[in-house]
Structures are given as structure tokens and as C-alpha cells.
Amino acid sequence: MLSLIRRPVRHPLPDIPxxxxxxxxxxxxxxxxxxxxxxxxxxxxxxxxxxxLVAEIEAGRRELVMRCFQQPAQHQDASEVAATIKEIxxxxxxxxxxxxxxxxxxxxxxHTNKLGRTASAAYLGCAR
Numbered sequence: 001m002l003s004l005i006r007r008p009v010r011h012p013l014p015d016i017p018x019x020x021x022x023x024x025x026x027x028x029x030x031x032x033x034x035x036x037x038x039x040x041x042x043x044x045x046x047x048x049x050x051x052x053l054v055a056e057i058e059a060g061r062r063e064l065v066m067r068c069f070q071q072p073a074q075h076q077d078a079s080e081v082a083a084t085i086k087e088i089x090x091x092x093x094x095x096x097x098x099x100x101x102x103x104x105x106x107x108x109x110x111h112t113n114k115l116g117r118t119a120s121a122a123y124l125g126c127a128r
Contacts, residue, residue, distance in 0.1 A: 025077055031068040032084040035061055039091040046098040054095065 038061040045053040073081045 025074065028068055028073070028077065029080070031064055032081065035064055035068065036084060036087055036091070038064070039088050039095075043091055043095050043098075046095045046102075049102060051099070051102075 038057055042054050042057045045057065
């Protein structure tokens, strides 16, 4: 017996660049948002001196950046992409600044430790 209920026919979106670009723009926006979130996570880990985790997150972020920019950005998206890149660069600078301060602190501690050992050796040499 034939069914009298008509089911709606689903038509796929035509393969027109406008439709593809919209999907790609949404995907790129999501990727850029994820890159910023990963950058903020890297900054938080750097603030906790978890440099191994910073490096791990950065490796994943780098892969995402490469995927995100496989295709050039559309002209209408240029300002959003540029603003996001500026934010990522700002976060990178903060991470770099934290790294430099931590490196300087470690250098100072190593120098102090060496001075302490030198002083101990000199004292022990005189005490004999």
C-alpha cells in the first residue's frame, strides 16, 4: 500500500563558493578561538613555571595554526583574523617575558649557589 504521507525532500547545499566559504569561515573562527584559548592556557602554565606543559601545548597549538592558515583568509575576515593574531602575539610576548624572568631568576640562583660552593671550598681549604 502506498503511503499518503509525503516526506520532505532534503536537498544538499549547492556547491557554490559562498556556501563553502561560510563553512570555512566558521571553522576558521573556531580554530582561531581555540588557538587563543591554548595561548591563554600556555600563559597560565608559564605563570606556574610548568615549562614542559607550555612546550607540549605549544606543539599542539602550532599544528592547529598550520591547519587554520592552509587557505588564505577571505577579505571580509581580515580584520577579525588580524585582531586575533595580535591577541595571540600579545599572549606570546607575556609567555616570553615570564620565561625570561624565570631564566634570569635561575641564573641568579645558580650564580649564588656557585659563590656559596666557592666560599665553602675556600673556607675548607683554609681550615686544613
